[in-house]
Structures are given as C-alpha cells and as structure tokens.
Amino acid sequence: MPRPTGPPIGLTLARTAKSVSRAFDDALAAAGGSLPVWLIMISLKTRSLGNQRELADAIGIRGATLTHHLNAMEADGLVTRQRDPANRRIHQVALTQRGETLFGRLAAAATEHDRRLHADLSKEDIATLERLLHRLQSNVGSEVPEATAGSDA
Amino acid sequence: MPRPTGPPIGLTLARTAKSVSRAFDDALAAAGGSLPVWLIMISLKTRSLGNQRELADAIGIRGATLTHHLNAMEADGLVTRQRDPANRRIHQVALTQRGETLFGRLAAAATEHDRRLHADLSKEDIATLERLLHRLQSNVGSEVPEATAGSDA
DNA sequence: ATGTGACCGTTAGATAACTAACGTTTGGCT
DNA sequence: AGCCAAACGTTAGTTATCTAACGGTCACAT
DSSP, X not given: OOOSSOSOHHHHHHHHHHHHHHHHHHHHHHTTOOHXXXXXXXXXXXXXXXXXXXXXHHHTOOHHHHHHHHHHHHHXXXXXXXXXXXXXXXXXXXXXXXXXXXXXXXXHXXXXXXXXXXXXXXXXXXXXXXXXXXHHHHXXXXXXXXXXXXXXX | OOXXXXXXXXXXXXXXXXXXXXXXXXXXXXXXXXXXXXXHHHHHHHSOOSSHHHHHHHHTOOHHHHHHHHHHHHHTTSEEEEXXXXXXXXXXXXXXXXXXXXXXXXXXXXXXXXXHHHTTOOHHHHHHHHHHHHHHHHHHHSOOOOOSSOOOO
C-alpha cells in the first residue's frame, strides 16, 4: 500500500506544473520574453496555422487572451498583422526581423531550461512521463459516461 | 529516437496540468465550491497548521491571496477567524458547521474526480508518475549550480 | 521600562487570464 | 438581389493571482 490516502495525484501534478512553469517563465524573462510570447513564437515558426483561433488553441489560451498578447507584441515590433486579401476575416501574423532575433535568444533559454529539467532523467523516463500525462489528459478530456444508470442531474 | 525534437516535456506538463486542474475546478464548482476553497478546507481538516502562512505554503499560494479567500469564506459563513489569546499575532481559522457541510459535498466531488482521473491507470503507474513529477520539481527547485567555472552573475 | 528587530496578517496596486458581447466578413439560401 | 447563419477577431468587464508596503504584536537586550 504505497499510497495510504496521500496527496492526490492531481494536486502533485498541479504543484509540479506550477513550479516548473514558474522556473521556465523566469528563465524566459531573463532573456527578455515570457512564456506566452515564447509559445506564440514557436507556434508561428513550426506549425502552419491558418488563423488566430488555431494559434490560441495550439498554445492553450483563449482567443481574447491571444489578442492581448499580439497587441503587445505588435507594439514592441515583434510581429505584424495583415488582413488576408483572400479572406479578410483572417489576420496573418508574421515575425519581424526583431521578432526573429528575440526568438533566437528565447530558444537558447528554453534549451537550457529543458536541459536542466531533464538532468538525471533518462529517455525512457521522459517517454514514460509523457505517456502517463497523455493518459491523464484523456481521462478528463470529455469522458462523460452517461451510460451508467439513471440521469440524476 | 523517440523524441525527434518533439514538444518539450515542460509544455506537455503545463498543458496536462491545466486540463486536469480545469476539470477539477469545474467539478468542485458544480458542488458549490472551488479549487482554492477545497484546498484550504482539506488543509484545515487534515494538517495541524500553526498559522495562515503555513496554510498558504501548504496549498501553494501567497499569504495575501489566502487572506482574499478567507475573507470570502468568512463572509459566506464557512470559516471563523479568531485571534489566538496566547499569541495575538495569529489568526486561528476554524470551519463552521456550514463549512463542514460544504466540505462533505466537495470531498465527494473530489473523490469522484480522482476516480475518473485514475481510470485505467494502475497503482504502479501512479507511483511512477509521482516519482517522476517529484524529480522534475527538484530539478528546477533551487539547483543553481555555481560550481561550474566563474561567477557570471 | 524601553527600544530594536522579527513575525503575522492585511491592504493597495499591478498583471494576466477568463467569459460574454460585439462588429466585420463570408457564403449559402430564397 | 437580399437575407441569415456562421466564422474571425476585438473590446469590455470580471476574477484571481502576485509583489510591495503597512500596522499590530511579541521576544529580547539594554
């Protein structure tokens, strides 16, 4: 009995994520950025996203929050927003030269953070962790079992 | 090569924690509470905490934020705050009868959430996950290796 | 007894996320 | 042609957290 009603796994998960995210954000702040800015940039670089909504979904925030960050980034000269001529509802977001420069610095900080995070963990450990985290996510995803008995709502 | 520069583990961790916390908070909201309220209550019930600062540390928030929640909970008649006669700096926080009742409902919701979260995971899986999460936390904890070469601060 | 420093909790102000409602644009249907 | 529903992004307002500064209380030394 290794878990005699100890702290629930959800609580440990939340605390760990808070610590790790905090440390990551600090590292990015030291490089002149922040966690959301980094997520936006890396999504712009790697994925080919059609619109801002997909971008927001990709980094796990709401559309309104993304607008907020893009406003700040545009004011800082990191990105540009242009209407798509073919579909004027869509804003095409692109990194400026200055944005590319900052991306380089943040990438270095992110790599360093990841190195530190892995530290003594083996590749199998990381793979196992990823697998378990995905299981947790799918367990709370949309599993609303309404096939039990009665609709007691 | 199972991780060809895929999403960093820190990102997966953050997303999973967000989803799970969100789901948990929704479940608690349906029972008439919230995640911080639940954490405060369970800490009051289980641990024997000397003061509010320890309470805040136990649930991972700042003292000022705890004050905010306790104000709301006191206004709702869930807890009482009294000065410790032996040490008037300390506020003794206690659950009222109404607080106990809500605690019961939230405990049921939390148990249900935990059951759903575990779902197909074995005890070994949970133990492994806990171990890996603790490793991550300690890796970013306060590991400031200043024994490398020069003090470039 | 009195002054100094530390501890505890609160208050004030800033920051960042969310939800809800809105204006614009598009495409299909009548 | 004109209308209506849907999609996209922005704006407005709320909520929750943090940091910094403050007032009250205690222990200890002088």
